[in-house]
Every structure is written in structure tokens, then in C-alpha cells.
Amino acid sequence: MAPLTHAVPDLMDVRQAVDAVLAEFLAAKRRSARPTTRELIDTLRDFLFAGGKRIRPMMCMCGWYAADGRGDPEPVMRAAASLELFHAFPLIHDDVMDNSDIRRGRSTVHRLLAERHRGRGGPGNADRFGLEAAVLPGDLALARSGELLRGKCIALMAIAVAWATPAQLRLLHALVGRPDLTEEQADAVRAVLEATGARLEVERMIARRFRRALAARDRTPFPESATAALRQLAYATSARRS
Structure with missing residues (x-):
């Protein structure tokens, strides 16, 4: 994909640019993380790239262009990507609170973690484990969104x-x-x-x-x-x- 310019781009270009920022940021976090944290990052990454319309990042970039869009677009793109990362936080937690089964056409994070725990032969109730463990990638999304923004x-x-x-x-x-x-x-x-x-x-x-x-x-x-x-x-x- 060509880099964004000061001319208003196609919204698909914005979406692809946001995804590139998210992928690069999470990959950098994963490289410096411990093995247990890497699994959380992988879970969060899979959730982010399982779908989503990227409406909030698109609105952020449209606001920048509406304000004449001068200067380097990279910090604005990071801010836009941080909104998508922040949005993941309440979605994951909401699914835990509602005990939902499906999000964006696939199993919710806590269901995926429960199945993973069950497949590994982990101790205790797998469904309870999934509900409790899914809070962690949600919290991770919140914390990293602030880092990506700032x-x-x-x-x-x-x-x-x-x-x-x-x-x-x-x-x-x-x-x-x-x-x-x-x-x-x-x-x-x-x-x-x-x-x-x-x-x-x-x-x-x-x-x-x-x-x-x-x-x-x-x-x-x-x-x-x-x-x-x-x-x-x-x-x-x-x-x-x-």
C-alpha cells in the first residue's frame, strides 16, 4: 500500500495503514515480551485482526483531514490505531460480563481461551478459566493503547x-x-x-x-x-x- 499523503485517501487505504501500525506495534511488543505475555499479545492480535470496521480510526483520520491535514500524518495514524486498540478493551470485557459466545463471527476471547485450556488438559473448570483469563488481554489492550497513543x-x-x-x-x-x-x-x-x-x-x-x-x-x-x-x-x- 502506498503511504498516506495530504490528499484525502480512500478509506480502505486508511484501514490498511491502521492495520499496519497495529501489526508493527504488537510485533515489537511481542519481541521484547516473556513467553507468557507473548501468548496474551497473540490472543489480542488475533482478536484485532478477526474483523472490525475500523470506524473510530477512520473518523480520527477524517477529522485530521477536515482540519487541513498539515504536517506528518504518522503521529495521527498512531493515534487512530490506538483508538482501535482501546476499543478492543471494552469489547473483550463486555463479552466476559455477558458470557457471550460469538464476536465478529467467531468464538469470543474467553471461549477461545477455555478451549485452549481444555485442549491442553489444564486443571480446573475450563470455562471458568476462560472467563477469568480473558480479562488479561482486555487489560493489555487498554494499557498498550495508551502507549501507542502517547x-x-x-x-x-x-x-x-x-x-x-x-x-x-x-x-x-x-x-x-x-x-x-x-x-x-x-x-x-x-x-x-x-x-x-x-x-x-x-x-x-x-x-x-x-x-x-x-x-x-x-x-x-x-x-x-x-x-x-x-x-x-x-x-x-x-x-x-x-
């Missing part, structure tokens, strides 16, 4: 890795992503983010994008009440609290 941690770490000394790079590789990270180890990671200048560079990136957002707001034909609200929103989302 991208801040990804940018922060990418800059730190690019600017780190060999010793700092070894420390990052050894500690980042560990679920059992101690406070002392977290302090060591934060020290590297400061020493490399990565944190400061991300703050500068936020400031530049904040200024571009205000400039774009000033070009819009929206009523003053709407532009004032957008300005407040820009300040609220970019202000640093800690």
Missing part, C-alpha cells in the same frame, strides 16, 4: 539509546522492561535518561509540537469558544506536572 516513552528511550555511551546502553538493555525492576534500578535508568539529554530533548519536542498546535488552531475557521477550548486542551496535555 509514544512519549518510545521516543524518550529511542533518543537515550541513540545518545548513550556503551556503558549506559548496557544498563538500559539490562533493566528497561523488567517487571521486577527495583526502585534503585529505576533511579539508575532515570539517571541515564537525564545524562544522555534524552529527557530534555523530549521536552523540547513537546514544546515544538505545542507551538505548531497553537499555530494550527489560529488557522482554523472554528468559533472563538471552540478555539479557546482547544488552546486550554493544548496547555493541559503538554504541561509537565512532575
Whole structure:
């Protein structure tokens, strides 16, 4: 598929671009995950790509084009994809609460997990296991949607890795992503983010994008009440609290 341009694309192109972002993001998460977490990621990925109209991502991109669609479309596409990932969270949990059998023409996540548990000869009641286990990929969708939307941690770490000394790079590789990270180890990671200048560079990136957002707001034909609200929103989302 050709990359999206500033000309309004076919909605099928938007759908394919969203799917590509989701596939790449989940594949990256899977590569760095532990075996048990990989199975959760696989379950979530299978659910996402089993169907769905991608209405929310399409509406997000249409909103960007309606606002003149200037600048790099990649962050907007990530935001659009994060909406689809977020949407998966209540769908999976809703099926658990309703004990539904079918979603998008196939077995619901908890039914699939129950059958998998039963096929492996797992202990206990397989249906109960499926209902309880399906909460996890739903929670994973919620957590990862925020990460995909913000991208801040990804940018922060990418800059730190690019600017780190060999010793700092070894420390990052050894500690980042560990679920059992101690406070002392977290302090060591934060020290590297400061020493490399990565944190400061991300703050500068936020400031530049904040200024571009205000400039774009000033070009819009929206009523003053709407532009004032957008300005407040820009300040609220970019202000640093800690």
C-alpha cells in the first residue's frame, strides 16, 4: 500500500495503514515480551485482526483531514490505531460480563481461551478459566493503547539509546522492561535518561509540537469558544506536572 499523503485517501487505504501500525506495534511488543505475555499479545492480535470496521480510526483520520491535514500524518495514524486498540478493551470485557459466545463471527476471547485450556488438559473448570483469563488481554489492550497513543516513552528511550555511551546502553538493555525492576534500578535508568539529554530533548519536542498546535488552531475557521477550548486542551496535555 502506498503511504498516506495530504490528499484525502480512500478509506480502505486508511484501514490498511491502521492495520499496519497495529501489526508493527504488537510485533515489537511481542519481541521484547516473556513467553507468557507473548501468548496474551497473540490472543489480542488475533482478536484485532478477526474483523472490525475500523470506524473510530477512520473518523480520527477524517477529522485530521477536515482540519487541513498539515504536517506528518504518522503521529495521527498512531493515534487512530490506538483508538482501535482501546476499543478492543471494552469489547473483550463486555463479552466476559455477558458470557457471550460469538464476536465478529467467531468464538469470543474467553471461549477461545477455555478451549485452549481444555485442549491442553489444564486443571480446573475450563470455562471458568476462560472467563477469568480473558480479562488479561482486555487489560493489555487498554494499557498498550495508551502507549501507542502517547509514544512519549518510545521516543524518550529511542533518543537515550541513540545518545548513550556503551556503558549506559548496557544498563538500559539490562533493566528497561523488567517487571521486577527495583526502585534503585529505576533511579539508575532515570539517571541515564537525564545524562544522555534524552529527557530534555523530549521536552523540547513537546514544546515544538505545542507551538505548531497553537499555530494550527489560529488557522482554523472554528468559533472563538471552540478555539479557546482547544488552546486550554493544548496547555493541559503538554504541561509537565512532575
